[in-house]
Amino acid sequence: xxxxxxxxxxxxxxxxxxxxxxxxxxxxxxxxxxxxxxxxxxxxxxxxxxxxxxxxxxxxxxxxxxxxxxxxxxxxxxxxxxxxxxxxxxxxxxxxxxxxxxxxxxxxxxxxxx
Amino acid sequence: xxxxxxxxxxxxxxxxxxxxxxxxxxxxxxxxxxxxxxxxxxxxxxxxxxxxxxxxxxxxxxxxxxxxxxxxxxxxxxxxxxxxxxxxxxxxxxxxxxxxxxxxxxxxxxxx
Numbered sequence: 001x002x003x004x005x006x007x008x009x010x011x012x013x014x015x016x017x018x019x020x021x022x023x024x025x026x027x028x029x030x031x032x033x034x035x036x037x038x039x040x041x042x043x044x045x046x047x048x049x050x051x052x053x054x055x056x057x058x059x060x061x062x063x064x065x066x067x068x069x070x071x072x073x074x075x076x077x078x079x080x081x082x083x084x085x086x087x088x089x090x091x092x093x094x095x096x097x098x099x100x101x102x103x104x105x106x107x108x109x110x111x112x113x114x
Numbered sequence: 115x116x117x118x119x120x121x122x123x124x125x126x127x128x129x130x131x132x133x134x135x136x137x138x139x140x141x142x143x144x145x146x147x148x149x150x151x152x153x154x155x156x157x158x159x160x161x162x163x164x165x166x167x168x169x170x171x172x173x174x175x176x177x178x179x180x181x182x183x184x185x186x187x188x189x190x191x192x193x194x195x196x197x198x199x200x201x202x203x204x205x206x207x208x209x210x211x212x213x214x215x216x217x218x219x220x221x222x223x224x225x226x
């Protein structure tokens with residue numbers, strides 16, 4: 001299966017600052033990546049679909065100006081949480097769809113906003 | 115995408131088979147059944163998937179009923195490291211607009 005990495009694994013920031021999370025597909029060229037968010041004791045929630053070379057598609061209720069997604073290459077997608085607030089504290093996870101149409105997930109990034 | 119129903123929690127003795135059920139009574143003909151698991155504070159791990167035939171790999175077996183309205187994931191010899199939340203998801207292929215939408219899953223506890 002595809003190998004996916006995320007950086008950083010953990011980040012703590014002050015309220016009002018912006019945080020960038022990277023998702024890399026290490027062994028597969030991914031035209032599509034997905035971003036999920038998971039709050040404690042809850043399931044994963046799909047936030048957006050990241051498409052290489054075009055605009056991301058956001059799920060209903062997800063603010064596109066708050067969560068900026070850039071997919072500039074076939075191996076890298078970034079999620080920037082702008083003007084982060086404590087309620088944005090969560091576990092952010094990306095995934096890629098392999099050539100066999102199976103999704104493989106990264107290890108996740110734990111964001112804590114103080 | 116069709117929804118699935120799973121028991122919220124299950125226990126299994128170490129070394130025994132873990133059988134995790136999933137109901138997907140509204141599944142459509144082109145939807146696949148996927149199983150993932152998530153160990154605490156990690157990203158989900160792909161386990162297995164199938165359309166209508168039973169499938170087996172090095173991790174597990176997937177048994178899909180003939181009417182495709184339910185399935186069972188079988189971990190043949192559960193270990194303590196299999197303790198995780200297991201998600202059953204049905205999805206059409208991505209090129210048909212399919213997205214992986216997670217439900218609440220089954221929290222499997224493997225006990226010594």
